[in-house]
Amino acid sequence: MTIKRMTFLQELLKLIGLGGRLHLSWISSAEAQKYVQVVTDFTEKIRTLGPNPLPLLAKNSKMGRIPEQDWDKGINAALKKTSNTNRLAKCA
Amino acid sequence: MKSKVKLWLEKGTIDIFIGYKTINEHTIPHCFTKSNLDEVDELVVGPMRYPLEGIATDIAADQPDAKIGLLVRDCNTRALNVLYIWNQLDRDHIKTITVNCCPSRLKQHGDCSYLEPEKAGAYKKQVGLDSNMDTSDLEAFGQEERLGRWMYEFQKCIKCYGCRNICPVCFCKECSLEHPDLVGPGKLPPDVPIFHLVRAVHMAGRCIDCGLCEDACPVDIPLRLLYRKVNEIVLDVFDYDTGTHPDQSPFSVLGDGVTLEPKPLEAA
Numbered sequence: 001m002t003i004k005r006m007t008f009l010q011e012l013l014k015l016i017g018l019g020g021r022l023h024l025s026w027i028s029s030a031e032a033q034k035y036v037q038v039v040t041d042f043t044e045k046i047r048t049l050g051p052n053p054l055p056l057l058a059k060n061s062k063m064g065r066i067p068e069q070d071w072d073k074g075i076n077a078a079l080k081k082t083s084n085t086n087r088l089a090k091c092a
Numbered sequence: 093m094k095s096k097v098k099l100w101l102e103k104g105t106i107d108i109f110i111g112y113k114t115i116n117e118h119t120i121p122h123c124f125t126k127s128n129l130d131e132v133d134e135l136v137v138g139p140m141r142y143p144l145e146g147i148a149t150d151i152a153a154d155q156p157d158a159k160i161g162l163l164v165r166d167c168n169t170r171a172l173n174v175l176y177i178w179n180q181l182d183r184d185h186i187k188t189i190t191v192n193c194c195p196s197r198l199k200q201h202g203d204c205s206y207l208e209p210e211k212a213g214a215y216k217k218q219v220g221l222d223s224n225m226d227t228s229d230l231e232a233f234g235q236e237e238r239l240g241r242w243m244y245e246f247q248k249c250i251k252c253y254g255c256r257n258i259c260p261v262c263f264c265k266e267c268s269l270e271h272p273d274l275v276g277p278g279k280l281p282p283d284v285p286i287f288h289l290v291r292a293v294h295m296a297g298r299c300i301d302c303g304l305c306e307d308a309c310p311v312d313i314p315l316r317l318l319y320r321k322v323n324e325i326v327l328d329v330f331d332y333d334t335g336t337h338p339d340q341s342p343f344s345v346l347g348d349g350v351t352l353e354p355k356p357l358e359a360a
Contacts, residue, residue, distance in 0.1 A: 004330070004342055008296060011325040015230070016285060017239025053236065057243050
């Protein structure tokens with residue numbers, strides 16, 4: 001079951017663009033050598049892939065979402081306009 | 093078709109028939125019963141599409157013995173198959189009337205709200221993913237670009253749960269997407285890409301590619317493309333064809349090699 005789900009998840013991550021960052025291995029407590037080998041290899045693999053790109057992407061304004069400060073600016077500008085014509089007071 | 097429905101209701105072959113009726117110019121799902129037989133004349137078939145089998149599942153959950161009649165298209169038939177497999181509906185309690193679906197060479201006319209999906213605009217094509225794209229086109233992008241494009245699409249999410257609510261094969265009582273430990277509450281956009289990946293994982297071996305989620309999505313996230321690709325993986329890796337396969341998906345039971353009996357110790 002685990003191997004099925006992991007194989008699927010590895011493929012899914014590859015589809016999203018985060019391939020190669022998930023690894024599954026069965027290692028017994030008696031197989032210290034194997035454990036060291038797997039961890040070393042995987043660490044090396046991750047090092048070549050570099051850090052997780054998600055936080056960087058989230059910061060990137062190219063993501064199609066207007067950064068929060070810009071939202072504030074827009075709202076403030078809108079508020080100024082409305083206060084000039086005193087539309088808010090009229091509404092109230 | 094109407095006389096058939098009437099006959100079924102009169103004879104008691106079915107207790108309830110789920111079809112469509114136009115109310116105030118809106119064609120919406122409607123349940124026709126024996127007590128209101130004349131209403132069957134108002135039964136309509138048009139391009140409008142709702143997950144009628146989802147309604148049937150809700151009825152069956154409340155009244156397990158109810159015999160239900162349904163208006164089905166090809167996508168509904170696949171969804172029904174999945175619901176039978178997962179024991180949500182009883183095959184013997186469902187009667188179907190097949191109506192027109194996508195057009196083909198044999199039948200030129202088609203009735204479906206999804207025949208002409210929305211065309212993607214220039215900006216979406218530039219930074220996001222075109223919903224009408226082939227899954228092979230998706231692989232043409234490099235890993236990094238693909239991640240950026242998916243994230244652009246996911247970030248638009250307003251967490252309306254429309255994709256889950258409209259889904260004919262979403263029947264869980266408790267939904268992982270509402271679990272506060274898995275998807276943090278009170279945040280927009282929701283935890284991306286986790287929110288969409290959780291759903292993608294759950295759609296593996298379930299999604300019957302009806303496209304209702306993408307149709308319902310207010311921000312045009314190419315969900316159908318995502319789930320279609322997910323099920324391509326299921327087909328490639330497990331040789332499981334969702335919607336037509338007679339057994340539950342490979343994720344439903346313990347692996348073939350696993351038995352729960354303690355293994356005998358090897359003779360020394």
